[in-house]
Amino acid sequence: MPDQKNNYDTRERILDVAERLFMENGYEGTSMRVVTSAAEVNLAAVNYHFGSKEALLCAVFRRRLGWLNGERLRALDVLEEQAGETSPKPSQILEAFFGTLLRMGEDQSLGGMTFLRLLGRTLTEPAGFIRTFFASEYAEVIARYKQALFRALPDVPKAEIVWRLHFMLGAMSYAIAGTDVLQVVTGCELGDLAGESSDVDADDDSALARRLSQRLMPFLLGGLRAPLSLTTPSLTASPASASDGDLQPEI
Amino acid sequence: MPDQKNNYDTRERILDVAERLFMENGYEGTSMRVVTSAAEVNLAAVNYHFGSKEALLCAVFRRRLGWLNGERLRALDVLEEQAGETSPKPSQILEAFFGTLLRMGEDQSLGGMTFLRLLGRTLTEPAGFIRTFFASEYAEVIARYKQALFRALPDVPKAEIVWRLHFMLGAMSYAIAGTDVLQVVTGCELGDLAGESSDVDADDDSALARRLSQRLMPFLLGGLRAPLSLTTPSLTASPASASDGDLQPEI
DNA sequence: CTAACATTAAAACGAACGTTTGAACGATAA
DNA sequence: TTATCGTTCAAACGTTCGTTTTAATGTTAG
Incomplete structure (x- = not known):
């Protein structure tokens, strides 16, 4: 059994390199030989320290997700304590959930954008063991935030809230994972999208x-605030969709 | 050179099987031996008919994306002709772009949900040749729709529109690809989310x-209609975010 | 019939994969 | 010093990968 001595150096170097390479090439697209040679360790080091390639991927995620979801739970605790008898506002709940994640992207010591991109990409990876792993890692924090949103929006059907939570997770994941995938689709460079932002250096992950x-x-x-669609939106092409009348002209 | 005779049977069977298996196991996770044996054709058939595994994936997509993006361009043509001198409404543009795709999920002969899921997953796949392929396949339709949204929303900064188009693509892709991935995350079964919908059989892809x-x-x-954030949303946890005041209580 | 051709079939190719082995190394403690 | 134990190392394990090869099979046209 390992897990005792000064293996910190090798272990962490493997985790850092694996995090980056899994992000760049995917799980199946990254071989142990590439990982170990990039980390400048022996080929057998991964199996010695982690057991297998699957366990390595899980270790990469555990290192970050432990902190992230702990922080998310803590943020929600603070919000609910501040709110007392009432409920935190939906915007505060979203800020606690998504803002905590996005702030990881600004902190290099927490993995930065590399980890965020890896997370976004891996959520769609079909391999069974990954889904099982994520399900257990996310179970508690999702349950807590779902309940918080139910309380904050008592008049909205719970099914609708879950759907929209699902959509929000998707928008966020793609926004992160697709900074170089969908940017190709949208035909824009990062610099073009800076707008009137104060940071101008587009290569800086933190600024991004x-x-x-x-x-x-x-x-x-x-x-999240969008009006409920009470009728089925037109599936035939001819008439305009149901919630058309209240389209605000400013956006 | 192939491409002449009665290979339709083998070719199509390979395409159908590959579409499903790539969706279920990913590109790198699907071997040619599994594809060919599931399609009940010889191992060499893929290389004979398509040339390589990469070319097979591209052929799977070309078969569907050709129709999809053609339909999208046609729908936009109709909208712009109807609008005459004015511009189609943003809601109509979104319906033409996203509705056309979602309608593919209801039609089994167009690939149904299998293709939609494959598309959503492959957009995050990191392999270089896939990104190049998508970039060329999507270039025209994205350019047209981007221009249409610019015209429909003249007062909104173009960078903001592109960002939100990006977010919308992400929400849609994940909503599709993640029906069994993020459903685990959200801890809900499909049946629980049916709500007051008229279709009740949850196993039917078309109803989904x-x-x-x-x-x-x-x-x-x-x-898309969300108010512009003129100030940076609070990155510190303490105060509520900027656009908090106009949070509609009903959602 | 037979020559030409597109397709299928079985078998093998070399390369790369994740993992395991057994010896060598280096620090610590009796 | 010697024994112990965590760690590193080079080498090899057996398997699976995408692709290629060569022969057999029909089907079509002269």
Whole structure:
């Protein structure tokens, strides 16, 4: 059995390199030989310290998700204590959940954008063991935030809230994972999207994370606040959709 | 050179099986031996008919994306002709872009939910040749729709529109790809989310696509319509975010 | 019939994969 | 010093990968 001595150096170097390479090439697309040679350790080091390639991926995530979801729970505790008998506002709940994650992207010691991108990409990875792992890692924090949103929006059907939580998670994950995938689709460079932002250096991950957060949070709030569709939106092409009348001209 | 005779049977069987297996196990996670044996064709058939595994994936997508993006361009043509000198409404533009895709999920002969899920997952796949392929396949339709939204929302900064288009693409892709990934995260079964919908059989892909569309379109519209954040949203945890005042109580 | 051709079939190719082995190394403690 | 134990190392394990090869199979046209 390992887990005792001065293996910290090798272990952490493997985790850092694996985090980056899994992000760049995917799990199946990253071989142990590439990981170990990039980390400048022996090929057998991963199996010695982690047991297997699957366990390595889980270790990469556990290192970050432990902190993240702990922080999320703590933030929600603070909000609910501040609110007393009442409930925190939906915007505060979203800020606690998504803002905590986006702030990780600004902190290099927490993995920075590398980890955020890896997380976004891995959530769609079909491998079974990954889904099982995420399900257990996320179970508590999702349950807590779902309940908080139910309380904060008592007049909205719970099913609708879950759907929109689902959509918000998707928008965030893609916004992060797709900074170089969908940017190709949208045909824009990062610099073109800076707008009137104060940070101008587009290569800085931290600045990117700040700009992303600045744009994403209003979008998520807008989606969460969208009026309920009481009728089925037109599936035939001809008439305009149901909630058309209240389209605000400013956006 | 191939491409002449009665290979339709083998070719199509390979495409159908590959579409499903790539969706279930990912590109790197699906071997040619599994594809060919599931399609009940010889191992060499893929290389004979398509040339390589990469070319097979591209062929799977070309078969669907050709129709999809053609339909999208046609729908936008109709809208702009109807609008005459004015511009189509943003909600109509979104309906043309996203509704066309979601309607594919209801039609088994167009790939149904299988193709939609594959598309959502592959957009985050890091392999270089896939990104190049998507960039060329999507270039025209994205450019047209971006221009249409610019015209429809002349007072909104173009950078903001591109960001929100990006977010909407993400929300949609995840909503589709994650029906069994993020459903685990949200801890809910599909049946629990049916709500007051008219279709009750949760196993029917077509019904799932309709329900998804019903929920997703209002969310996307709400996100697109969200007020611009003029100030940076609070990155410190303490005060509530900027656009808090106009949070509508009903959602 | 037979020559030409597109397709299928079985078998093998070399390369790369994740993992395991057993010896060597280096620090610590009796 | 010697024994112990965590760690590193080079080498090899057996398997699976995508692709290629060569021969057999039909089907079509002269």
